[in-house]
Amino acid sequence: MSEQTYAVHxxxxxxxxxxxxxxxxxxxxxxxPMPMDYFIWVLHNPARTLVVDTGFSRAEGESRGRTFLxxxxxxxxxxxLDAATVEDVIITHxxxxxxxxxxxxxxxxxxxxxRELHYTTGRAMTHPALRQPFSVxxxxxxxxxxxxxxxxxxxxxxxxxxxxxxxxxxxHTRGLQVVSVKTRRGTLVLASDASHYYENMETGAxxxxxxxxxxxxEGHRFLYQLADSPAHIIPGHDPRVMQRYGxxxxxxxxxVARLDVPPAQD
Numbered sequence: 001m002s003e004q005t006y007a008v009h010x011x012x013x014x015x016x017x018x019x020x021x022x023x024x025x026x027x028x029x030x031x032x033p034m035p036m037d038y039f040i041w042v043l044h045n046p047a048r049t050l051v052v053d054t055g056f057s058r059a060e061g062e063s064r065g066r067t068f069l070x071x072x073x074x075x076x077x078x079x080x081l082d083a084a085t086v087e088d089v090i091i092t093h094x095x096x097x098x099x100x101x102x103x104x105x106x107x108x109x110x111x112x113x114x115r116e117l118h119y120t121t122g123r124a125m126t127h128p129a130l131r132q133p134f135s136v137x138x139x140x141x142x143x144x145x146x147x148x149x150x151x152x153x154x155x156x157x158x159x160x161x162x163x164x165x166x167x168x169x170x171x172h173t174r175g176l177q178v179v180s181v182k183t184r185r186g187t188l189v190l191a192s193d194a195s196h197y198y199e200n201m202e203t204g205a206x207x208x209x210x211x212x213x214x215x216x217x218e219g220h221r222f223l224y225q226l227a228d229s230p231a232h233i234i235p236g237h238d239p240r241v242m243q244r245y246g247x248x249x250x251x252x253x254x255x256v257a258r259l260d261v262p263p264a265q266d
Contacts, residue, residue, distance in 0.1 A: 003047040004163035005182045008190075008259040009079060009248070010234065010241055013055050013072040014038035014097075016065065023196060025206040034197075037239045038097050040072045041190050041259075042079060043181055048161060049081055050088045051108075052179050052190055056100040060135060064096070070255070073104035078256055079248070090166060092192035092236075093173040094120050094142065096135040102142065110145055111152045111160055113168050116175025117142065119211075124174070133209060167226065169194045171216030172209065178223065183260035186228035192236040194219040201233065234259055 015038065019031035041052040055072030062068060073083035089108040091099050093116055102110065120139045125131040145151050152160075154177070156168045163182035170176055172193040179190040194216070195201035201220040210216050227233045234241060245257035246264045
């Protein structure tokens with residue numbers, strides 16, 4: 001593996017039950033179950049390790065009715081990695097389930113879009129419906145990290161490291177960014193909440209928590225432009241990710257999925 005290609009893993013750290021009407025705008029009123037998984041993603045090669053998103057704590061998850069399975073940062077040890085030594089963390093957006101646990105990465109620089117910090121500290125947060133998915137503690141911690149010179153801001157498209165790029169898509173939040181990464185099977189795209197489920201991008205179904213519907217729908221299209229194929233796009237919350245991709249070993253089944261190899265099943 002070269003310094004510009006990466007092994008990529010998804011770590012499942014929490015879950016919740018749900019129905020289609022919670023996750024798809026204008027879903028069939030005869031709701032069917034639609035559970036949700038919560039992930040962080042790890043990119044690593046012999047030269048570097050990057051983490052994409054940092055999840056939430058047990059207290060934060062339980063306060064919101066989520067089933068907390070394991071600490072996202074501590075779970076890096078399952079891959080032989082240590083959160084305390086990670087130097088680059090990409091935050092796709094600052095919703096509570098993606099931007100917590102920042103203090104568990106004491107050596108990291110945090111990569112965010114300009115517009116995400118503007119959004120989370122500005123006029124939009126005077127509206128309860130828009131601020132509800134954020135934790136004020138997470139946001140203020142990020143602001144403190146800005147003052148500690150540990151935040152790298154991006155405006156649209158940027159190269160974070162050789163073989164790793166971020167791209168602002170917006171839609172779900174104003175500064176939502178997705179990550180494209182070079183792997184041995186081609187360019188993989190970590191969609192995060194640009195597409196919560198495979199169904200969102202495959203059918204144009206809008207996730208109900210949305211700041212800009214047009215940007216969300218255009219973001220679905222953009223994912224296909226970035227990735228080498230539809231099978232190279234990884235949605236942000238779909239339990240089928242753990243079904244489609246195998247674990248690095250049998251003891252990690254249902255916990256870790258390796259994404260830089262072709263899916264084991266459809």
